[in-house]
Amino acid sequence: MSIFPASPPSTEPQAPGKPVDFDRLAGSEETSWQRAQPQEALIESTGRYGYRVTLHGGEAHLVAVAVDDGQHVGQCDCKAWEYHENPCAHLCTIRKAAFLGLEDARGEKVRIPRLDLDAHEADERAVADGGYVDQARRADMEARR
Numbered sequence: 001m002s003i004f005p006a007s008p009p010s011t012e013p014q015a016p017g018k019p020v021d022f023d024r025l026a027g028s029e030e031t032s033w034q035r036a037q038p039q040e041a042l043i044e045s046t047g048r049y050g051y052r053v054t055l056h057g058g059e060a061h062l063v064a065v066a067v068d069d070g071q072h073v074g075q076c077d078c079k080a081w082e083y084h085e086n087p088c089a090h091l092c093t094i095r096k097a098a099f100l101g102l103e104d105a106r107g108e109k110v111r112i113p114r115l116d117l118d119a120h121e122a123d124e125r126a127v128a129d130g131g132y133v134d135q136a137r138r139a140d141m142e143a144r145r
Contacts, residue, residue: 017064017075020087022095032080036092043097043104048113051104053090061090068115 025033035055042054046062054060065074072095075081080088087095097110104110 017066017073020065020072020074020091022072022087022092025086025092030086032086032089032092035089036096038093038097038100038102041093043093043110045104045106045108051094053093055089055093063090063094065091065094065112066115067112072112
């Protein structure tokens with residue numbers, strides 16, 4: 001039985017999941033980290049937060065992953081995610097692919113989006129991002145002239 005609702009988790013306004021500590025696994029001998037070979041996996045985007053990941057010789061699994069307030073959050077519909085504390089190989093595959101700048105099956109870069117950017121309107125994000133604020137102020141000043 002899948003932990004996901006009828007629609008993929010990536011279509012939800014907030015990516016579901018719990019904190020995922022990839023940093024603890026990076027470079028370790030953990031099985032999930034070692035099994036995660038993004039160059040050998042089929043990675044298909046299912047939406048903003050979601051991917052369908054098929055590891056070499058394995059079945060396809062749906063994952064959702066994002067960064068929320070500096071912390072990775074995610075989930076997967078595989079048994080390893082359900083029964084173990086550490087991130088599964090499917091989530092680790094997405095993390096490695098994003099880190100390496102690899103592409104998915106459609107030729108688009110695998111990326112892990114930030115939830116905190118989705119939580120606000122575009123104008124609020126611009127203020128929080130800093131760089132856009134000065135541009136917006138200059139544009140406003142020029143428009144007033």
